[in-house]
Amino acid sequence: MNAMTRRILAGTAAVSAALSLAACGSGDGTGSSSGGNKTIGLLLPEKSSSTRYESFDKPLIEASVTALCTKCVVDYANADGDEAAQKEQFDALLAKGVKVILLDPVNSQSTASWVTDATKKGVKVIAYDRLAAGNVAAYISFDNERTGELQGQALVDALGEKAGNANVVMINGAETDPNAGMFKKGAHQVLDEKVKKVIYEQSGEWKPDTAAQKMNEAISHFGKSGIQAVYSANDGMAGSIIASLKQAGINVPVGGQDASLDAIRRILSGDQTYTIYKPYKPEADAAATMAVYLVKGLDITSVASAMTESNGLQIPSMLLSPVVVTQKTVASTVIAGGLYKAAEVCADQYAQACKEAGITVG
Incomplete structure (x- = not known):
């Protein structure tokens, strides 16, 4: 351990x-x-x-x-x-x-x-x-500004030495949700300092279809070579954003939040870069x-x-x-923490990806 x-x-x-x-x-x-x-x-x-x-x-x-x-x-x-x-x-x-x-x-x-x-x-x-x-009477949550900082830093880490020249698209959560504002603030604290520019920023309203629409607008405006990474406020929107990017032939780091099962599998298969486990x-x-x-x-x-x-x-x-989850840490976070069982994550076409990530089933 x-x-x-x-x-x-x-x-x-x-x-x-x-x-x-x-x-x-x-x-x-x-x-x-x-x-x-x-x-x-x-x-x-x-x-x-x-x-x-x-x-x-x-x-x-x-x-x-x-x-x-x-x-x-x-x-x-x-x-x-x-x-x-x-x-x-x-x-x-x-x-x-x-x-x-x-x-x-x-x-x-x-x-x-x-x-x-x-x-x-x-x-x-x-x-x-x-x-x-x-x-x-009371309030229970996660440190949401810290969550945004972790999201931003995970995107920077994925970009590596390319971060300083990277143009980033941000698809935020609903403006009616104060958490979304804190995620955004925390992410900007990292991205504004460490990437070239946030070139396009819109609210996806926590709706996958809206996020896809906004992503398609960014692709149309900036082209295949104009986007180096995408910040998505949650995993639901990240899934539709990744689909839009794939359709356009673009392969760049995309992160999310919530550690949903489909996102964990996308991380293992290399389609999504990270999520946030709360x-x-x-x-x-x-x-x-x-x-x-x-x-x-x-x-x-x-x-x-x-x-x-x-x-x-x-x-x-x-x-x-909150905790960042990447391909290298799936086993030590969401599986070790009991959110998912290895057999659940590694079912069917994800078995080989799990094996390559060092996840043991059974």
């Missing part, structure tokens, strides 16, 4: 153990809310543009809540990118009398009035993964712990590891560390 593997596994275990012990120590029958509704609302934003929410966040949060509070249940809905649908889901939870809502907003800028309405009803809102506007279990454990604390009427500052400033407010937070 190498140093990177130890850091990931130790970090995940430390966060999970600390939070689990804290929550379990409170018992199911304590706190001012012990006699009330123990339903925790969970509202996630996407299905089509990112597989992570249905595949990882939802089941992990549900399992963690159950482990921490046997009398708690999770009421789940996914807006699939529809802000109006998410508002209806939020209002439905309020009408059911839930006391805590974990909210990953479709449009973070529009949630202040939602949070105000919830507060008036005595409902606590926890911003999950994206920082929602308003006086939320271990979902510690994030889900942190969210579940804070939600259970609030359901029980307990003080969450004892389990918060940071404070996040938002419009003059200081919000108790848990901010976790």
Whole structure:
């Protein structure tokens, strides 16, 4: 086991153990809310543009809540990118009398009035993964500016000695998502200093089709030889960007984020250069712990590891560390960390690529 593997596994275990012990120590029958509704609302934003929410966040949060509070249940809905649908889901939870809502907003800028309405009803809102506007009770995410820095540096590393003369295309996430702005800021801090120029920059809105359209526009404008690398804010968009580049006969480094299974396979086959692995279990454990604390009427500052400033407010937070995944580190990151099994990654046509990357199946 190498140093990177130890850091990931130790970090995940430390966060999970600390939070689990804290929550379990409170018992199911304590706190001012012990006699009330123990339903925790969970509202996630996407299905089509990112597989992570249905595949990882939802089941992990549900399992963690159950482990921490046997009398708690999770009421789940996914807006699939529809802000109006998410508002209806939020209002439905309020009408059911839930006391805590974990909210990953479709449009973070529009949630202040939602949070105000919830507060008036005595409902606590926890911003999950994206920082929602308003006086939320807590915030759980990864260090998103650091994520952008890692993305930018991974692209520079892939370019090597060509970086100083490289023209880069940037396809960012949705402008309504504050995380996208932080990814962009962090990436620019690296790219603006280390590449020749960011020649084209647009929002892909977290939509693969939109990202492909923007990439085709850049190819049309700058030609086959005018682009040396592409920054994609996530893996879903990276897949469509790579398809556009291949169709145009262009082979340049392309990076993403989320460590989706298809992206890991693209990395192994050489089509995608890197992704960002954000271990979902510690994030889900942190969210579940804070939600259970609030359901029980307990003080969450004892389990918060940071404070996040938002419009003059200081919000108790848990901010976790992301990890870069390249062809050389697939085994020591997403496989060693338990995100995927080697047999799952290396199925069918990816068996040889896994063998060349030193990944052992079975």
